[in-house]
Amino acid sequence: MSGQLERCEREWHELEGEFQELQETHRIYKQKLEELAALQTLCSSSISKQKKHLKDLKLTLQRCKRHTSQEEAELVQQMAANIKERQDVFFDMEAYLPKKNGVTDEVFNFLLVWYYCTLTIRESILISNGSRIKGWWVSHHYVSTFLSGVMLTWPNGPIYQKFRNQFLAFSIFQKGFQSWMWRGLTFLLPFLFCGHFWQLYNAVTLFELSSHEECREWQVFVLALTFLILFLGNFLTTLKVVHAKLQKNRGKTKQP
Incomplete structure (x- = not known):
């Protein structure tokens, strides 16, 4: 019986060590998960803010386009193309962010x-x-x-x-x-x-x-x-x- 008890004690100490490692791993996992959630929220908020400002800027450019010279019209067109390119980048970014629950x-x-x-x-x-x-x-x-x-x-x-x-x-x-x-x-x-x-x-x-x-x-x-x-x-x-x-x-x- 003493031999079996010693074997059980050794297994318990091994399990205890693995359990301590598991707790530490889980603590790191929770920390990283919270950091990830914070980054996701920050990215989503920043993208929404950027998209809103770009939309307002696009409307302003459309109004300015009616009263611009040839040189200014080319600048407006270039800025509009940059806005379109930025919107494509946002679409790619949002593909890696969690979607709203549907x-x-x-x-x-x-x-x-x-x-x-x-x-x-x-x-x-x-x-x-x-x-x-x-x-x-x-x-x-x-x-x-x-x-x-x-x-x-x-x-x-x-x-x-x-x-x-x-x-x-x-x-x-x-x-x-x-x-x-x-x-x-x-x-x-x-x-x-x-x-x-x-x-x-x-x-x-x-x-x-x-x-x-x-x-x-x-x-x-x-x-x-x-x-x-x-x-x-x-x-x-x-x-x-x-x-x-x-x-x-x-x-x-x-x-x-």
């Missing part, structure tokens, strides 16, 4: 991906069982799934925030309208066209944002193109369906 938007976009995936799976099952679902309405859900996936990968930033509220409002309108349509309220055709033109509005907004000087994300142009495809497909297909129903109704009225 977990809510990510969950929402993930749910949209899940929703459209389940629709495509359900339609595939219906088609395999003999359903006559075909044409654009099948492709529509694949395109919408792709769009939701791109939205999910779009990082939070100034361009995203410019489009965020418009997209959320559109999504709420679309889901609400689809739930009404499933209840058989087919007289809501004007709201259906409203949703189609809202897709066109989203496309136009995103095309404009893609040419914004602060835009660096590839998702903006891709989403603009996808919304345009959705608008064209939905609008033209709906017109075709409405025209076919009108022709059918006219044929019934002509019958004796």
Whole structure:
């Protein structure tokens, strides 16, 4: 028993030494982490301050440009180019800084991906069982799934925030309208066209944002193109369906 006790005592002293080293390592880690957090806060604050001053300076230069000589105009143009270059540097700096918490938007976009995936799976099952679902309405859900996936990968930033509220409002309108349509309220055709033109509005907004000087994300142009495809497909297909129903109704009225 004494030999086992001595071995346990030695192991305890070894563990005690390792524990002391662990405590010291953890103390240094906490210190470095606090220093890192302080540096991150300082960098974010300094970048925001610089961006605000540069924005004010840019507006001042735009006003001065109207009343300058040729030589002064070249100076204004050079300063504007320097401001643009500085904004690119800020974008690279911010890539290494922690972003604001957007977990809510990510969950929402993930749910949209899940929703459209389940629709495509359900339609595939219906088609395999003999359903006559075909044409654009099948492709529509694949395109919408792709769009939701791109939205999910779009990082939070100034361009995203410019489009965020418009997209959320559109999504709420679309889901609400689809739930009404499933209840058989087919007289809501004007709201259906409203949703189609809202897709066109989203496309136009995103095309404009893609040419914004602060835009660096590839998702903006891709989403603009996808919304345009959705608008064209939905609008033209709906017109075709409405025209076919009108022709059918006219044929019934002509019958004796």
